[in-house]
Amino acid sequence: MTGQRRLGLALDIGGTKLAAAVVDQSGEIVAAHRVRNPQGTDADVLFAALTSAADAALESAGITPGDPLLVPAIGVGTAAPMDLQAGTVSPVNIPAWRSFPLRDRLSGHYQLDVGLIGDAVAVAVGEHWRGAARGHANVLGMVVSTGVGGGFVLNGRVVVGATGNAGHIGHMSVDPDGPDCVCGGVGCLEAIASGTSLAAWARQQGFSPGTETASADAVADAALTGDAIALAAFHRAGAALGLAIAGAVTLLDLDLVVIGGGVAAAGQLLFDPIQAAYSRYAALGFAHRPRIVPALLGGTAGLIGAAAVALDPLAYWPTEAGRFVRS
C-alpha cells in the first residue's frame, strides 16, 4: 500500500441494514451509503438493494468500478453462516438468502474479486486495523448487542476457519446446565449475555420499568440507579462473558480482547463483572497479560474491517494467505 492512494469497496450485510463504503488505505471512510434490508423473500430484490447501496457509495466517492484507484477486490462482512469454499451465504436472520452465491454474483456484477468474512469477524478486523486492537498481533474482537459475535486475528492474520465461520463465541457453552439456545445448544454465551437474553432474564426476575419489552438499554439505565435486578442481570451476563473470554485466551494466548456493541456501551456495568469472572477462570500466568477493552470504532467497524479484506489481503484475505493477486 505505497504510492498513489488506493481505495477499497466494503459491504456490510445485516438482517436489518445493508451498508456500503469506499474506504482509503488509511482506513478512512471516503463515502458510505446505507439502506434498509428489504426483508422480503426474494433473493434478487435483496441483491439489487445491496448493489444499489454499493453504487451509491461509489458515486458519492466519484469513482466507478473500473477506476484504477479501486483495488481489484470487494471486501464483504456478512451475517452468518456462510460457506467459504462455495462462496455462498445463508444468514439466519436473512431468509431471502439460502446458499445464495454472493461471491459469484458480486464478482460477476462488478468484475472484481470478492472476499467474504463474517460480520463479527469484520468488526474484529476493523478494530485490529484501525481501532482499539491496533498493533496487537493476537486479538479477539467481540460484538455484544442483540446477539453475541466474535472474530479472531492471530499472528496478525484473520482466522476464518474451515468454512468461514470461525469466531462464533456466542455459541460456545459457558454452562453445561445453562439455558437452551436458539441454535439448539445448551448454555451458549449468547443465551445468557446478549442484550436480548439479558433483558429477558431481568424481566423474568421481575424487572418492569413500565414496559413488557424492556430492552437491555432500559436494564442498563435502571442498573445505574441501583436497581438490584438490573445489576444482577449485568453481573450474570458479565460473568458468562468473562468465562468465555477466559476460555478463548487460554486456548489461544491472546494479546487483547476488544468488546463493542450496544450492550458493551454500558461500560463498567458490564466490564467489571467481565473482569472479575475472567480473573477467576483464566488463572495461568500467560492469561494475566491480555487486557479487555472497549471497541473504538462503533458502527463503522464492520465496514472498515471489510475494506481491510480488499486493501490488505495478505493479512485479511479470507482464503489461503496470498491467493489475492495484486494488479
Added chain:
Amino acid sequence: MTGQRRLGLALDIGGTKLAAAVVDQSGEIVAAHRVRNPQGTDADVLFAALTSAADAALESAGITPGDPLLVPAIGVGTAAPMDLQAGTVSPVNIPAWRSFPLRDRLSGHYQLDVGLIGDAVAVAVGEHWRGAARGHANVLGMVVSTGVGGGFVLNGRVVVGATGNAGHIGHMSVDPDGPDCVCGGVGCLEAIASGTSLAAWARQQGFSPGTETASADAVADAALTGDAIALAAFHRAGAALGLAIAGAVTLLDLDLVVIGGGVAAAGQLLFDPIQAAYSRYAALGFAHRPRIVPALLGGTAGLIGAAAVALDPLAYWPTEAGRFVRS
C-alpha cells in the same frame, strides 16, 4: 524439501523423560535416544542430560551438528509454560528450570537456530504432519493423560499465541461451579478429565479395586467389566472433554479433532461420551462437519512434531511465518 535427503534434530522435554531424535523429511525417525529427566534442581545438570540425549541420537544417526544433511535448526517440544519472546522455559513440573534460556543455550551449544513449541502443541503438529490429522488444515490435537494438553493448527500453520502458550485447553473452564484446579482456576477441563482427576473422582465415589491409588488404567479396566462407578467416571470425563471440544470448534471452525494420550487409549469408553456431549454443545451447522478421532502416532508424536518445526518452518516455525532463513 526437494533434492537430497534432509534431517531435523528434534527434542521432547518432559517432567520425567527427555527424548531426542533425528527425523527425516518424510517424518521417519532415523535415530532416537531417551533418558530420564534427572529431577534435580540444577539447571545445568538437566541441560547436560538433554544434550547427551541429543548427541546420542545424532551419533546413532551417524551425523554431527555440522553435517550438511542436518537442517540448520533444532525443533523443541517442551513442557509449559514458556516465554517465546525471551526464549525461556519454566515448566511447572521441572523445577530445575525457571526462566531457563533454553533457546540461547541450545543455539549456542549446537550453533543452530532453535524453534520452541509446547509439548502438546508438538503432538498436534506431529499428528497434523504425519498422523491422524494429515491433510486437514484446521485441527485441534489433544493429549489426555496425567494432564490434558492441546495444540492448534489453523489454515495449515501452527498456532503458538502471543507468548508461545496457545493450546492450553486443559485449563479452559467447562463448569463455572466445577472443582478447583491446581492452576488456580475453577472447573478446568484438566481438573475433571485428566487421568489423575478421573481416577481421583472414581475413588471418591467409592471405586476401590484393591488399591488406594487406583489409576485411570484400573478405572478403564473396571469400566470394561461394567463397574458402574468406573463407567460414570469415564462418562463425566468424556462429557467435559466434549463440551471443551465443542467450544474450540465453535470458536475456530475446525476440520478435525485428534485425541491421544493414555486415557484416550480407553477408546470408545471415552470417545462415546465425548461425542454425545460434543453433539449437545456444538449445535451450529458448521460444527457438524469435524470428526473426533484417536491419534495415530503414539509416544513419538511429540518428537515428530518438534522435527516438523525444523523441517517445515513455513508451516511450523513458532514465530512469524518465514522468519527462518534457509541455508
